[in-house]
Amino acid sequence: MRTALVTGAGRGIGLATAKAFLGAGWRVLALDKDFGTFDAEGAVERIQFDLTALSAIPALAGSLGPIDTLVNNAGVLYCEPYEAIPEAHKREILAVNLEAPVALITALAPQMVERKGGRIVNVASVAAFTGHPDLWYGITKAGILNLTKSWATRLGPHGVLVNAVAPGPTHTEMYEQLPQSRKDMVTRSVYSGRAAKPAEVAEAILWLGTASPEYLNGTTLDCNNGSYPR
Template structure:
């Protein structure tokens, strides 16, 4: 995993707490989800990869010996509950949840309709609720576990920009609020939940964005480049690890200084 810093050394210091733990990663067929699943696998976690793209998910899991691929559409709340029950039965209760599944859209507001909003919110917000609820039930029953939900800086600053529209921004603002709400309601129950807030990140979700536009976005960031999936995976591992025992209910910006603008 390429990185400006020695990410492997950092992960080595944090990763001992993942050995033999059951880690579920959504959106794991590619991008931030796959990079995080790979990092957890490298540190000995028993990784379960979830994604709706079954063929790509199977190929991704095949590169991680012992990892399990379970195709699921997170907009189907009943199926999400079934999958998490199956995970607990086959592998044990979930110790770590990384929720990275999402869709990103960049449509001008006057070209959006109710169908567009429902689709984006069903995946990004309602899907987050379904996944978090399913994992949380197992963690609360056991009195331990960690959850990291991937949000976006668009949830703070709003959409209508070059690569994120109002529907996407609203959905990610909802994710941030959901994380805070869960943290308040379940304080003292042994479960830590936090949000990761990426800035502009070059993932497969942006495959349709022209390189020239990506270069313009990168030039406007203080660090001079867009984020990468391994940047996000390193932060997620920190939030999920024993190295962050007092990090709770927070939204961690990993954005190359984007919020400074």
């Protein structure tokens, strides 16, 4: 049975992704700091871990055994004006959205290289292309696309695929916290007039994490339904 490690699997897109992998017959290591609403069942193990603990990531990764697919999904966003964002929130955004994915890739890539295979899917956002009122959030999501390409360059020659998905508006707690005016703007900007279901984004992640062609590497799959809000 192949194993996927999914971060931020406690709810939202991460929980839907964990369920998608379980449905495809995989074993899932579900990592989150909070499992309050977690309801995935089957070959799933919970890993309670706070990804801001960056220095603890190598030891954690070393304790997990072989990982076939890593999904860097956990993310944080604060609806605060740039001028007022507390330093602690900025540090948290940078750590969870950007530094933790790099730390996990750094720690898990060697065993993938050794086995000459493995897949990594990084969850970015349409904000990577458009910018975002939470500037640090947008900056980290653009960074995710850049690190996806950098790691694909490093690992591609060893048979490891590193790709990204860039979701648009998706019905999760992160989306629900947005001001109504922004939700109205983003739903007006999509072709379908609605936010995505988490399971729709999860299907794209599952495909990149299991079955997409091996030639597809270092790329970003837009899951935004035409959403480029300005």
